[in-house]
Amino acid sequence: MYRIVTAILCVLVWAGCLHAAKEIEFDATFECGWDGYYRPMEWTPVEIGITSDLKEPFAGTFTLGARQDGLNTLNVSQSFVLMPDVAHSISLVSKFAYGAAESEMVIRDDHGRPRWRRSRTMWDFSPQNRLLRAVHEQDMLIGLIGPGQFGLMRLPKETACISRRGQGLVYVGAMRPQAAPWDWTGYVSLDLLVLCDPDWSLLKSQQVQAICEWITNGGCTLLVLGRHPLPQGSPLKAAIPWEIGEPRQVQLASDAIRGWGLDPQQTETVTGWPLSLKQGEAFAGRITPGTESLLGTGRIGFGRVAVLAFDPGQFSDSQLSRTAAFWTRLIGSCIDGASSASVGSAPPEVRAQMAAAGRGRSIILAGSQSGPAGRPNPGAYDNRFRIGVAQSAANHVMNYLFELRQMQPLSIWWVILTLTSLAVLLGPVDYWVLKRLDKQPYTWLTSTAWIAIFTVGAYFGVQWLRAGSMELRAVTVLDGIADSNCAWATSYAGVFAPRSDEYQLEGLAPNQWWSGIAPMQEEIWAQQHEAGARQIYCRQADGGNLPVSLPISIWTVQSLLCEWTPKAMPFSAVLSRKDGGIAVEIANNSASDIQMGCILFGDSCADLGPIPAHSTRQFAMRTRPFRLWSSQVSPFSGRQGPNMYAEIELPRMPMVFHGVADNIFFAQGCLERTLGMYTSLDSETAVVCVMFDKAPAPFTVKGRSYDVNHIQYARQLVKVKGGMDHD
Incomplete structure (x- = not known):
């Protein structure tokens, strides 16, 4: 008997191991944000890499679910086809709350059955171990596509961000051209995108089109030309308000070198792509005087763009100690509105604010005279987050959305009236009626009946009072x-x-981007573990994120x-x-x-x-x-x-x-x-x-x-x- 039981247990354990081994058919890598940097409650790019040990093609959907704010969990899905022994990349965009503990990844087959499921821990009380690092309102986030030349990657150590909230940090988040977001929402969290001479052959036209769309929606981009010219059919080349000429060698004037914060005593000769203004543009660009037509600033839609028409890596080694000043002035010329006449006509006290970045931020050298001395303490906001202008204004907008008669709290007098009536019926009325009928032993039955009647009445009474x-x-x-x-x-x-019930929306355009949104406290602490209990299910494809189902209580x-x-x-x-x-x-x-x-x-x-x-x-x-x-x-x-x-x-x-x-x-x-x-x-x-x-x-x-x-x-x-x- 002992041997039979032992054999049965071994068979069960062995079968369970085989079943588990059979289920583990996939593996997925998870890269989030711009080199891990993100702005809480805003669109953030996600790159998923899927591999499999399957021997035949697999068609299914990948779903990423994570808490996007204190109330909502956003679940985004995308269909894919995985070929045997070939890794597949999925580019998604989602939102993540501050302090979001984990995200869940699920792979389902074409019948909707889960084939693989994993949870990924994103938050840790040690900032060095966090998968996502929050960028605060007083900080500046610069996205980089292309090689970080001429000291660009040293900006976080040598510069600072200045705003009405004081001095903050500057972050540079680099991303491979192949991993660049395919949708404009992937760039929303950036203050500035630097396209530093990327290999354009590695960027698909949809990725470049997404950058152009983001700029027209108020984004800001600095384009650095170098060894890789813009392709003729590039959407970005058609969008910028300049024509790019043929490359030629240019000796830079000392005034231009000084204006860029470099040493004017050095003679600098570079190979550049001279710019000329396009004709017929609604909002013409501007070529900075004295730069030999190698620097232009202008607008695309509601956003801003600047073009540096040469590779700064051509500067002599003697300029390497001044790279931070060079990039600070170049970025400043891109993000400010100096080309707008409204800046000059504005009152002096707000002129600097108008020239700041879209959210009131500008970049300075760390410890410069134009801002507070020293470096901000990076650990001051490790475990708390203050919402910004846009989220504060959104709180007021949602106050209007909640101004419904049905959402008004019930008057306390209805509660008092209900309890008083129940007390009177259970007490004096029940006693005197049963006594008069000589049925006092039945008080347990009448009391139960009164309670049942009031329970049903309270339920339907609340529905009647809040009916609508x-x-x-x-x-x-x-x-x-x-x-x-x-x-x-x-x-x-x-x-x-x-x-x-579950509610479904109709009449949606395929390019719409939907997400939940909830009122936020002015200051959020990492210790506040909110549930994000409301689930929002969206399908992300073809340049849109459309809700599939909205369960509403x-x-x-x-x-x-x-x-x-x-x-x-x-x-x-x-x-x-x-x-x-x-x-x-x-x-x-x-x-x-x-x-x-x-x-x-x-x-x-x-x-x-x-x-x-x-x-x-x-x-x-x-x-x-x-x-x-x-x-x-x-x-x-x-x-x-x-x-x-x-x-x-x-x-x-x-x-x-x-x-x-x-x-x-x-x-x-x-x-x-x-x-x-x-x-x-x-x-x-x-x-x-x-x-x-x-x-x-x-x-x-x-x-x-x-x-x-x-x-x-x-x-x-x-x-x-x-x-x-x-x-």
Whole structure:
């Protein structure tokens, strides 16, 4: 008997080992962020490498799930086909919360059955052992594609970031060209992308197109030309506002060398690609004087780009001690708005702020006279994180999404009335009725009945008090540039569920990027282990991240953030100078009425009246003085904006826009475009902003009946015909 039992146990253990060995068919590598650097709650690139010991092709899906904030867990999936003995790379983009403990990776076959599952620990209380290292609001993150030449990789040790929050660190996250993100969202967390003479043959056209899309959405890129010329069909070459000439040797002027922070006593000769301005550009680039046409700065859409048309590695060795000064000045010329006339016309106290990076950051030499001496303590924020301007503004936008009658707390008087009624029925009423009927022994039965009745009544009573149909609330901002194909949209949406169920969205564009979003505390500590219990399932493919399923619990609001490029703007505007004033023609191309609007210049503004749907209206008016770059929130206005705690100077809106407009233009997904617009304003450029009345939501909920409350704003950057004098 003993031998039989032993044999059976051995067979069971052996069978279990064989089964386990059979399941282990895959292995996956996991690389996240820009060399491990990321900004919490923002899009972050992920590179997955899958290998297998299978002997035949395998078709399935890879799913990555991780907590993206305090409430939501984002699960992104992508289909793939794996060939035997061939490694397969999957490029994903996801969001990760600060202090997210782990991520889960799952491989399923084409029938949806899990074939492989692993959890990867991402957080450790020792910063050196963390898979992801958080970049804070006062820090600058520079992405690098290509070789880090001429001391570029030493910037974290020799430079610092300065902002209204004080001095922060500079991080350089390098990435192989083959691993560069395939979607524009992979670059969102960067302050600057440096394309330092990469081998363009290693970059696919989709990767370069993603970089161009990110720039038009408010990104900033420094392109360094060298041994690898831009291919003729490159989307980036078509997007930049310069023509690149044939290479030739150039002896740099001493003034140019001094301007770059190098030693002007040294004679420097380089092989460069001279730049010339393209004709017919809506926003012409600028070639820095005295640089032999080897440095250009300009705009692409709402973003900025700079081109250094030679390889700085050609400088003599005597300049190596000044590399930090060279890159600091070059990066500064790229991220600032010095080419905009609005900088020169701004008040002195905000001129430096306008010239800073999109989030109020600029780079300086560590210990320079322009900033605090010394280096910031890198361990000061190892276990805590302060949210930034965009997330603070998003908190206020979500307050609007949650302003539902169904979400209001029940009055305490209903609770008092219910308990008092139950006490009266169980006490005096039950006693006197049963005594009168001579049925007092039945008090246990009547008490149970009263309790059951009140339990059922309380359940259905709460449903009656909080009764209401399903409701969709949304705030959408559409931004565009006149006479161009540059258009972007951001939508904050909240779906109130009257019952627990899985909800599906319809009418989605394939290029939309969806994620959850939740209100955040001003300061987050690593010890706060939040559950991220709400699951959001998305399929990521073809330049989009679309929700497949949204499980929403009863009487809760699931808030969502969507970003995409619309096909066209819902209105067009033509501005011209007439009789010392403004002549404005607005064509409303949408099916919704324009309720109100305004025109913003660098130092003045004017209001617009209503415009019916599918109609054109002309206005003749004079502008009034308006200080765009001043304190956004007055202590007496009662308006709440992101300036309350953000410690950053932001442009403000005229009083005609109030409420959620105080924050939506500065919220996540809109801030970079807002600052890109406003730093472009001058006497020849204006922003036309309108608000639509009862515009349809950008999506629908499948198979549901619900109420819609949608606010839609649209802004367009417009060139004034013939220039303009302001009154």
